[in-house]
Amino acid sequence: MTEVDHRCAVLGKPIAHSLSPVLHNAAYRALGLDSWSYGRHEVGETELEDFLESLDSSWAGLSLTMPLKKTIQPYGVPCNAWAKELKVANTAVFDWSGANDKNAAIPAIRLYNTDVKGIELAFEHSYRARGMRMYSGQDGEAEIDIQPGKEEEKPQTAVELAWQHRHLGFGGLHRDAPHWTCHRRGTPSR
Numbered sequence: 001m002t003e004v005d006h007r008c009a010v011l012g013k014p015i016a017h018s019l020s021p022v023l024h025n026a027a028y029r030a031l032g033l034d035s036w037s038y039g040r041h042e043v044g045e046t047e048l049e050d051f052l053e054s055l056d057s058s059w060a061g062l063s064l065t066m067p068l069k070k071t072i073q074p075y076g077v078p079c080n081a082w083a084k085e086l087k088v089a090n091t092a093v094f095d096w097s098g099a100n101d102k103n104a105a106i107p108a109i110r111l112y113n114t115d116v117k118g119i120e121l122a123f124e125h126s127y128r129a130r131g132m133r134m135y136s137g138q139d140g141e142a143e144i145d146i147q148p149g150k151e152e153e154k155p156q157t158a159v160e161l162a163w164q165h166r167h168l169g170f171g172g173l174h175r176d177a178p179h180w181t182c183h184r185r186g187t188p189s190r
Helices: 022-030 045-052 080-084 115-129 158-168
Strands: 004-010 036-042 059-064 091-099 108-113 133-136 141-143 179-182
Touching: 004 022, 004 158, 022 036, 080 115
Parallel strands: 004 036, 004 059
Antiparallel strands: 059 091, 091 108, 133 141, 141 179
């Protein structure tokens, strides 16, 4: 059996219902990350600092549910636009070589909000399943191509969809097909 030297977990209260450990551990196995493990811990707002202090350097990061997405803010540095703008983070990545300004017993923490991108990916997957395409535009726009997509371009799993997004991007727009542009404020235009 491989020794676990990279730990991650989802925190929340309640948290027993979370499927995150099942999904993350399946992805770790599929990617050959045998030394990684993902669990769940029931932690409330008043318990967060004690939990963070209890961690050792085998911990790589955390996923956070509400209200911990807000509670974690003083302990870390928002590192992407959504974490900065919304002042909530669902992902905390530990840097054990850095110091934490709030508490020396806690590593430096980089905070990210992946919820917005996750919602975008879910919409794209839904549109692809229905033979439509959605593309990321500028300034939070999403463009939806009403033409049927190619069967071979449909991702088969969430892991494949995430990989495709990270490594291939959403691709360019098909200007030869009618599409809707949905602006961030929700005002569709044609």
